[in-house]
Amino acid sequence: MDKAKVYIEANKERFLNELFDLIRIPSVSAEAGRKPDMRRCAEYLAAALAEAGADRAEVMPTEGNPVVYAEKIVSPKARTVLIYGHYDVMPVDPRGEWRSDPFEPVVRDGRIWGRGADDDKGQLWMHAKAFEAMCATGTLPCNVKFMLEGEEEIGSPSLYGFCRQYKKLLKADVILVSDTSMLSMQTPSITCGLRGLAYMEVEVEGPNKDLHSGLFGGAVANPANVLARLVAQLTDAEGRVTIPGFYDDVRELTPAERRAFNRAPFSLAAYKKSLAIGDVEGEAGYTTLERTGVRPSLDVNGIWGGYTGEGTKTVIPSKASAKISMRLVPHQDYRKISKLFERHFRRIAPRSVKVTVKALHGGMPYVAPTDMPAYKAAEKAVEATFGRKPLPFYSGGSIPIISGFESILGIKSLLLGFGLAEDAIHSPNESFGLEQFDRGLETIPLFYKYFAEAK
Amino acid sequence: MDKAKVYIEANKERFLNELFDLIRIPSVSAEAGRKPDMRRCAEYLAAALAEAGADRAEVMPTEGNPVVYAEKIVSPKARTVLIYGHYDVMPVDPRGEWRSDPFEPVVRDGRIWGRGADDDKGQLWMHAKAFEAMCATGTLPCNVKFMLEGEEEIGSPSLYGFCRQYKKLLKADVILVSDTSMLSMQTPSITCGLRGLAYMEVEVEGPNKDLHSGLFGGAVANPANVLARLVAQLTDAEGRVTIPGFYDDVRELTPAERRAFNRAPFSLAAYKKSLAIGDVEGEAGYTTLERTGVRPSLDVNGIWGGYTGEGTKTVIPSKASAKISMRLVPHQDYRKISKLFERHFRRIAPRSVKVTVKALHGGMPYVAPTDMPAYKAAEKAVEATFGRKPLPFYSGGSIPIISGFESILGIKSLLLGFGLAEDAIHSPNESFGLEQFDRGLETIPLFYKYFAEAK
DSSP: OHHHHHHHHHHHHHHHHHHHHHHHSOOBTTOGGGHHHHHHHHHHHHHHHHHHTOSEEEEEOOSSSOEEEEEEOSOTTSOEEEEEEEOOBOOOOSGGGOSSOTTSOEEETTEEESTTTTTTHHHHHHHHHHHHHHHHTTOOOSEEEEEEESOGGGTOTTHHHHHHHTTTTTOOSEEEEOOSBOSOSSSOEEEEEEOEEEEEEEEEEOSSSOEEHHHHTTTSOOHHHHHHHHHHHTBOTTSOBOSTTTTTTOOOOOHHHHHHHTTSOOOHHHHHHHHTOSOOOOOTTOOHHHHHHTSOEEEEEEEEEEOOSSSOOOEEOSEEEEEEEEEEOTTOOHHHHHHHHHHHHHHHSOTTSEEEEEEEEEEOOEEOOTTSHHHHHHHHHHHHHHSSOOEEEEOSOOOHHHHHHHHHHOOOEEEOOOBOGGGOTTSSSOEEEHHHHHHHHHHHHHHHHHHHHOO | OHHHHHHHHHHHHHHHHHHHHHHHSOOBTTOGGGHHHHHHHHHHHHHHHHHHTOSEEEEEOOSSSOEEEEEEOSOTTSOEEEEEEEOOBOOOOSGGGOSSOTTSOEEETTEEESTTTTTTHHHHHHHHHHHHHHHHTTOOOSEEEEEEESOGGGTOTTHHHHHHHTTTTTOOSEEEEOOSBOSOSSSOEEEEEEOEEEEEEEEEEOSSSOEEHHHHTTTSOOHHHHHHHHHHHTBOTTSOBOSTTTTTTOOOOOHHHHHHHTTSOOOHHHHHHHHTOSOOOOOTTOOHHHHHHTSOEEEEEEEEEEOOSSSOOOEEOSEEEEEEEEEEOTTOOHHHHHHHHHHHHHHHSOTTSEEEEEEEEEEOOEEOOTTSHHHHHHHHHHHHHHSSOOEEEEOSSOOHHHHHHHHHHOOOEEEOOOBOGGGOTTSSSOEEEHHHHHHHHHHHHHHHHHHHHOO
16 A cells, blocks of 8 residues: 555645646536536546546446546456536626635645635546556556436436446446535544435415505414414424424434444534534434534525515515425435325415425435445545544534435445535535545545455 | 585596595505605695695695695584595506506496505595595585695504694594495494504524534424424413413403394305305304404514425424414503513423514504494494494404504594495405595585584
């Protein structure tokens, strides 16, 4: 392994310059006018992977942005690692808040600043360059496949079909993903749980037009008041979701699992201070880590109705609406939860209004077993480079495509991310620490080594 | 009285043409650029009242738009009627929905169409022309004063000060106001109650920035959920407002009063159909007429927070807000109610959020005693022209200046309006029926006669 490490040291400056070129391509998937940039970015990556040592590297079309596929088969008997990443990035708005051009990366205070510096160009580049180092030094112990998509930030609409079409090509023992964060450099962690998501929109309609609140107030159901009442009824005084059947499929942790789970370093005082809140609030009987990691939740993401301008307008709005999403945990199914939500919302609505309920988006929760060989190998590799055994971490977030991989390809994913909360992904002034980049580059070849050796 | 009636018949066409000229002046008080039109409108009215027979008629400055004051004193011993009206009109938006130019009045289907045709140019013009007819025919039995303001549609900000300054000048036995509606031409009515208003704005603030609903959902109080919960708690399952002390000063009607009150013609089926609602909703134990007429109410006039665009955004908003107003009945004081609201809202808010409560606007409820001489005189006059005794009607709306007259000038108002719901005041295609105009012109001189004769 020393050979790869020496290679990396000798070439690190070039690796960074190549990453900067990658960041310079404004591959914002949400912006329709960026199609040529998406294509250019995919071609850049395919060429880089071929150069790095892939036997095959190509830009494969989908219904949307292309997928970069590359592979190197060292032996039919060796284990196969499928690396998933994405080359598309989030929009940069509000642009005025960036301290430097989002598409002209700079190094400042030991960090790379630019859109995609972490998410996910920086993280996928560690894989490309670790791959190059192992190829160049003849130390690659596994077969490697790359699948880099250009639509992750818009929900991976084409990748499900791509996986179905190329199921055989994508055959692997594990999917390795670096698109998540660690707790800190001092407390490395591996994400082994992601919550699912059921995202709904509701509309409450009362009278057929806005009414004068003087002439009608008190006699006609006000859709905004009714909506508030219905939303309030979705959770109880204990912070539990009241939808019948909502918790039926939730896997309860054992006392031992809960103890292990709460061993992660966490300061409630620091948490409250960082958010400037007087108190936390959530499901009774669970800690803050449990509430976001292993318990489902229900949040209003947006609410609107009536007059929202300056001053006063005495109106009973004809309609009021809300976007309401639920984060789900194993083994909740977002399709079932969406149906339960809709049925319950309709049932609790009074006859004085009409309600419309739409399911806008959904994804399954995901859990990576901590006893699978890939997890054990990652644990060992991280311990070797960070000097500390990583904690299994249950993120409250969702990456719907990860459970898609499991259901379509039948392959588990390992979420070995090297991001940090301070990287400010999706926000202005995204960055990626040079130390994170270095440590990732060092960890990845070790993972291959331990994974190849694992029973 | 026949002489005045004959005079009116002979001059009606001119009366209408003059009213059309008045409507042609776009005196929209809410639009800053209309100052010259406001002045022109006031001058038109002062000249018209002088021409009609006033001894004194002038445009008097205020801090805002001027007040038109005019008077004719027939005898120091005679009763004095102070006519209040307003020459400003509402904006015309959305202009595209008007079937004819709002400031170029036309007669169509027996109605005058144009902004202000009813509210309040059409209604005040009946008073100007009835006054002219009585002056011209020597049949005016009372002293008459006119006070026509140009800021009613923006809350009469200057008129309170004007009344304080000219309290002596404005001395009268009753204030006669035609700025309300009747139940119908078949069921004439006199408005003898107006609700008061306490208009609040609340803001619920949670974390110091919008948060990712995956990473934080379930552990941090969501201001939109909390706002919904707080709003829901403001009323109970019986439709009663839960603010402690809210009902303390509410005058309960006697069983006899309630019976009389509910004698007004009202079809619940037609009401529901006209609003396209499945059911009405309100305070348990009261009828729809009582709920809007003599019971207080609480309505959300606007609510907003978080993401309200197309599609999905998984955000916990940092803040959520609502505009909430309460209609008040005798003897509730809006200042006291605003304080009770604020105290209660703060008390029920959890420690996980900060709340801000602002009182935006307020006005007192008003009741015209049905046993005062002016009410009796109006009742008799309406019965003579409509062939039916008018019903006392409690409107759910508010005209704050009316209770201002009582507290500043110490004079009761008589709300003898000739509008109808179909006049669509404040909306596109405002109109005023020619028959309403005629009937008003006929009723007003009779009111003077009976009021002068009353004990």
